Each structure stands twice: as C-alpha cells, then as structure tokens.
Amino acid sequence: MSGATSLPVRLESLFGADHVLTAETQLSKYAIDGMPPRAVLRPASAEEVAEIVKVAAREELAMIPCGSGSKLGIGMPPQRYDIALDMRGLQEIAHYDADDLTLSVDSGKLLGGVQMALRAKRQFLPLAVPCMEICTIGGTVASGIDSSLRQQYGTGRDFLIGAEFVDGTGRLCRSGGRVVKNVTGYDIHKLLIGSLGTLAVITRLNFRTFPLPEAHAGHLATFSSLDAALHYHAKVSQSGLPLSNLELFDSEYAAMAGRLFDAVNQNVSPLLKSNSWVVYSSCADNAIVVRRIVGDLERIASSTNCANQAALQEPANEELQGLSQTAYQLLSTAAPCVALLRIVLPQLHASTIAEILRTAETPWLHSAFVVRACNVAYLALLAEKEDEPTIAVLSRSVSSIFSAVSVAAGSAAVLHAPAALKRTMNLWGPSRPDFALMQRVKAAFDPQNIFAPGRFVGGI
C-alpha cells in the first residue's frame, strides 16, 4: 500500500483528515533540530494511538511522540522523522482519589491543569519543572527533566506508580497500578521515565500525590570563595535538615537571576548581585518547623565563613523557587548561542568544579553554573554568536567537560545546544558499560525501531 500514494494522503485516508496535519507551516512547528516531520497525527484516544503505531510499525515509519514541545529539543537530532504524534488530544483526568492521594491522568494533559485540579484539594505533584503551565505531563515524564523539588520528594520514579502506553507493536500495555505500594510484575513504567519516547508512547500516568505544605521559607548565604561555599553546603547537607531546595550559584548565575528579577521589578535580594558564590536553601512544612529550619541555617551560616546571609520570606522565596524550577529555560536562552550541560557529581569537590569551570574559560565563551538538588549541576556555555568557530570551541569545551566529569566518576549530558553542535557530537557523553543491556530493552519494546530513532543514549 505504500506504493505511489504519498504518506500524508495515506494517513489521511486511514485516520481522517481532521486527525492529520500536512501543511508545511504546520509541520515546521514540530521540527526538531531543523527537521520537520512528514506528517503530524493527532490521536484523541489511546486506542487511536495504538492504531497509528500499528501502521507505523507495519510501514517502518519513524515516529516521535510530542506534547507541547517545550523539551522536545532534548536528545540527538532524529535519524528519521516521518510522523509527529501530537498527544495533546488525550486530556482526561481518569481518576483522582484525593482521600487516597492517587491520580491517574492522560499523558496529553497539561501539567499546569493537573496541578490546578490537585490544588483544589490542597494537593500537588512534586514535578516542579520548566514551562509547567504549558507542558504536558507525558512530555515531562518522558523528557526526564529535573524537578527542582527533588531534594525533598525524589524523582518521578519515587512517585510514579503506574503507566499505560503503546509499545512498538502497536499494543496498549500497562504496568504498575493505582495503589501506592505494589510489586506486581516488572516495574516497566520506571523505564519510561527519561526515555525520550524511544520505548513506547505513554498514554496515561498514575501518580501518588502530596499535600501542599502550609508554609515555605528560604535562606541565602554568600561566600567569597568556592571552597567556603562548598564547606557550608556540606554542613547543611550533613545537618539532616529537610530542605526543598539546596542550590549553589556561581556569581554569573546569581547575577543573571538578579537581572531577571530586576526586569520584572521583583526585589528578591541584593545578595544575588554581590558578585559571590551563593547558597540558596528553602524548606516547606508548618510555620513552626519552617522557622526552626531557617534558624538552624542561620546558625550554620554564621559558624562558617559566610560573607552575608539573609532569611527569605514569601514572596521572595517563591520567586527563587520559581527560578530554580525554570533554570533550564533561563540558561538555555541566556545568550544567542548556548550549550547547556547537565552534570551529575557524586561528590562536590572544589577541585572538580574548578576543573569543569576552567574548561569554559575561553575568550569566546562565558558560563553560568548552578548546582541543583542532589548534586545535579547545570552548566551553560554562553556565546554571542552561532558561527563555525564558536561551534568548534563549544565542541572542544563540552568534550573536556565530559572528560573532567568522567574522572570524577560522574556523568554528563548536553540538554540543549544549537543543531550545528548536536550534529557533530555525542550529547550523551562517553558510553556506559551497560549500553548493550539498554539496547536489549529497546529491542524488546520497539522491535521495528520506529520510536524516535537515534535520539537517545548511544544512538538508540
């Protein structure tokens, strides 16, 4: 059947013209690294997704599931891209038992909408991610994007309790369930987190939800040296205080934040513009507990070499929490040409961080660096223009950073970069010893290799 008729025409005849977009202007909205799909399909149900995947598997059409597209740039440029599967037609909250703190929601539902529904019952999902108002919950999970509340609530794997998805054979499958404790069968839904749509099309996700805390507060401390800042950071870490955020800003990132708040007339804290290393902590609980934690932070800061410190009340703390939630957006748009790396460091040693930052010190680049929750750092390499020499410099810097991170037994990946850079290098860093196992997993889910081919680790 794939003979003479063009793909868009065949898809229209199979799924109806109202489910298929083919105009060039529409296709360009779904382009990834400059490559548009040949058609966009807009399913309205999980069953329709399954039908579409069956056709794609039969015809070996490469398909990339999409939400709002806010994190669609993460990953290597696609090897092939026939169909963009716009999941925003799957919009239902299938089940929300507030008394049981469990939620089951279609993957195309916007995260902002989910949070609104939960807020009505004074609950929320601790997915504090960039573009929260406009991104879909499926895209959030598939992209594996960091939640800034990880310090307190863990990652999605700690509260995703089940999923429904269409595998590469076009069959609707499920894993887990809707209860908070469950060890029935393989934990397949965990594999979907951060898989960038390479394993399956997520159609529904089940979560445990959390009560909204009564009170929040924050604390800033500034330091004249990285050593002093890390010393304080370690002391806070070892204190066992339950924190929502524990972040370390370099002076550039702090200044960037300061300018951002100035631009919207938010006087958050002059400490952000003090040209020093900044440690930001925040906490959430009832008012008494929050007061106790901030008091402890003040004591710890005073006992170390802190230059300045300030307790933050609302709304200043809320502004900073918002900043840490949107760090990915802030950094990836901070200059005309940006390579944004996500770096996981098993230990925060001054020498490792200094080594990583040194690699960014070239006359053509400047950088901004922030250590977010649980030793996950973002480093943005910023350049004023996107030309060939700059791409070459970026490429060398990223390679040096990969090496420095490997030496420190950490891992790194490029989250955002110009297409020209993405085409020249492996964004996922050096290959891992378990890569062959990942390939086996991929082949089990997607035997025809139709889902987002080439975008993931090692070219999966």
Added chain:
Amino acid sequence: MDAAIIRELKTLLGPANVLSQTEDLMLYEFDGSVEKGRPEVVVFPHTTEDVSRIVKLADRYEVPIVGRGAGTGLSGGALARGGGVMIVFARMNRILELDLENRRAVVQPGVVNLDITRAVEHAGLYFAPDPSSQKSSTIGGNVAENSGGPHTLAAGLTTNHVTALELVLPDGEVVRVGSRHGDVNGYDLCGLFVGSEGTVALITEITVKLSRKAELVKTLLAVFDTVLDASRTVAEITARGITPSACEMMDGWTLAVIEDYLKAGFPKDSAAILLIEVEGLREAAESQATAVAGICQTHHAREVRTARDDHERDLLWKGRKNAFGAMGRLAPSNYVLDGVIPRSKLPEALERIHEIGTKAGFRIGNIFHAGDGNLHPIILFDPRDAGQFKNAVTVAEDIIRMCVAMGGSLTGEHGIGMEKNELMPLLFTDADFDLMRRLHDAFNPNSSLNPGKMFPISKGCGEIRVNRKSPLARVTS
C-alpha cells in the same frame, strides 16, 4: 540430574560448597510461603566469578538455576520449581564498602538486611527497608523481591534505596547497572532489575542508599472498640495529608494471641489497634503526633498511648514484628496473604475479608500496613489436612480477587513468585504479558533463570513459548 554436573560443581567450588544428598536438599525445598520445590543440587558461591562459572556450567548442562538468600520469601520466589541448581548466597555476605559521607553502602547479596543498619548506626544512619524478616532475610532477596516493610509508607520500597547493581546474566556475563549516585544517562535498568524476582539475572553486588536517623521518632498506640473506627482513623490520617513513617493495624483477635505469647502489654479486649509512628525534626514529629492523636480520639479511640522511650517503642514493635510467630501457637501452619487496596477502601475491605473467612470456616487475623493499604490477612490451617489446605488457598485467592476488584493489586511486597503467577491475568492482558515476556527473553531467553515464576504457566495462558528442551518445560510438563 546428571552426576557429571555435580562432580564439576564440586571441582569448581570445593565439596564443602556443594550439597547434593536428598536429606540436605530437603532443607531447601521450602521458604516462608506454602509452596514447595526441591533443587537437585545446592551450591554456595563466594565470589561473583564463582557465580558466573556456576551459571555457565548450568547453561552447558541445560539445567535451571534459582538464586536464594535466607529463604524467608513469602511467594516461593527462591524455590527450585524446575529442580536444577540452587545458588545460595549465604556465603557472599560481606559489606564491601561503607561511604558514610555520601550515604552509600556496597554489599554482597548475602548480607542480612539488619546487618547493614548495624554497621552504620554509629554514624546516625540506617538502611530504611525493614521487612519483618529483616533479622534474617538477605539484601539480595530483598532486591529480587523489592521488599517492603512497615516503614515503606514514608521511605518507599527497596527499589527506592538501590542505586547500582552488579548482575550475572544467564550466559554468565557479568554486568553493572546504575551508579553510586543513582543518576545515569539512559534507561533506568536498576528500576527494572529490582523486583524482577530472579527471572532475568542473578544479583551479585548491591549499592544501597543509607538514610539518616530522624531527630525525633514518636510511636503511638491507639486502641479501638471497633475495626471500623480504626480503619476510618487511617483513612482520615491519609486524607489529611499526614504521612506517618509507619501506620500498622492489628485486629483485636490477633492482638490477644500476640499478647498471650509476648506479654508486651497490649489490651486483650480491643477490636483493633493502630501502631503509628511519626518522625522528623522535633517540632515536626511533635505536631504530627498531636494531630494523629487528635484524629484517633475523633474516631473514638478508647486509649492513645505514646511510647515514652526507646524501650517502650521496641516493645510495641516487638509485638508487630513477631506477630506471625505468635500465630504458630494456634495452628500448625499459617498462610500470610499480601494484597493491596486503595487506602480509602480499608473499612469495606476488612469487612469483606471477615465475610469470606467466615463463609469458608476460617478465622482470619489481620495484621498489616494500613497506611499504604497493604493487607496481610493470616489464614490459620493444618497442612496435614489436605482439604483444609485446599480451602485456605481458595480463600486466599478470593481475598486477592477482592483486592483487585477494589482497584488494588496482587502484591504489595511479597512478590508474585509461584504463589500468584496464575492470578496475574486478573491485572494484565495478553499484550502486557507479551511485552513482559519480550523483556524477560531479552535477558533470559531460555528461561533458565528461575523458571515458572511470575508469569502464568497454566493452559489457556498460552502466551508462553515452551521449548521442550528448555528448563521451563520441566515446570509445565
């Protein structure tokens, strides 16, 4: 079994690490469940290299392999359903590394769960997953089954505390997945292997997270005159957004049995008690304890006691952790079920369990993790009475079916094993099994590892391709 394989195993490991006499093998045909399966040879490796060699040998002779820790499992996961080689990890029991600064421990699979905590408690740390068997069960078994425990409510299951694994695949290949930090680029393979019940790989090294002891722990005991009041209390604690670190319920009948045995000071005339623990910073634990006590009183608790010190706390927990042992005084055997329901359905579920038991003529005790809806009905029976045993199994199935019908699940922490593999179709479709089977086959293509577990094998569930030569054929024939 071919005598040659036993000879080769003895050469490989030394005769002291190989058991093949019937009277020895009989010791390994049981675990904590009501199932049975005798291995044909039992071996005790000391190193990962040993395990890899044993696996290669078994592969050459085409005999099945099953891994086993302490044999405390409750779903038959560590039983040799297809005979063959049983690899007992008891002698791979070293703690390889303690990284207190980064709160990680690297351990061999035969390390006993509680020994991890004992090794780090001087630094104010502990290993959070605490199955009732923690004094004897091994971390390898905990990882295979994704074990839980009373403190799962706040701390999560074993999977939430494992960051890296060393595995031996069925062809003998040794691979490492995950990382010490826990965050890797790529698929979450650790998440797949933890809880895979020994069906895809053998685990030879585990990196676990260590948790920090809370500043204050408050343990409350609330006594109720009706089960309904107790279960409504749990529902309200949940609905109010309070997450205790543990929230356990015991019904009055079970409690009386425990009290006769332990003399821990439990009331013998109550209908149910709740054992609730809250922890955190001093101010947080105190305000939560006050809130919990208030909710208990709203629901007519006859009495709310708070443990005054560690001794009192230990005594309260001793009753809970030794409950199943206490049951041994009443009947020759007991069958501990494991099902999960949405927490808001607790009152209804307990009533239904009582009805199911009464109808079949069994007295069913309930002692369970109420806070996360993880039920553990206990059926007392005499295994010498074949009819009674058969009825007990039917009642068990009825209760698990009820859990699923309420929107729950087949198991919260014991695993599927060979206890519930035939019930899996209650939750999963052919498409689900097909994917699970493809994942299984991606690592264990000949079903040589732990055959006959997790997947349904009865006729009618025809998704399983049985190669007559494969170890699985031993199970199905």
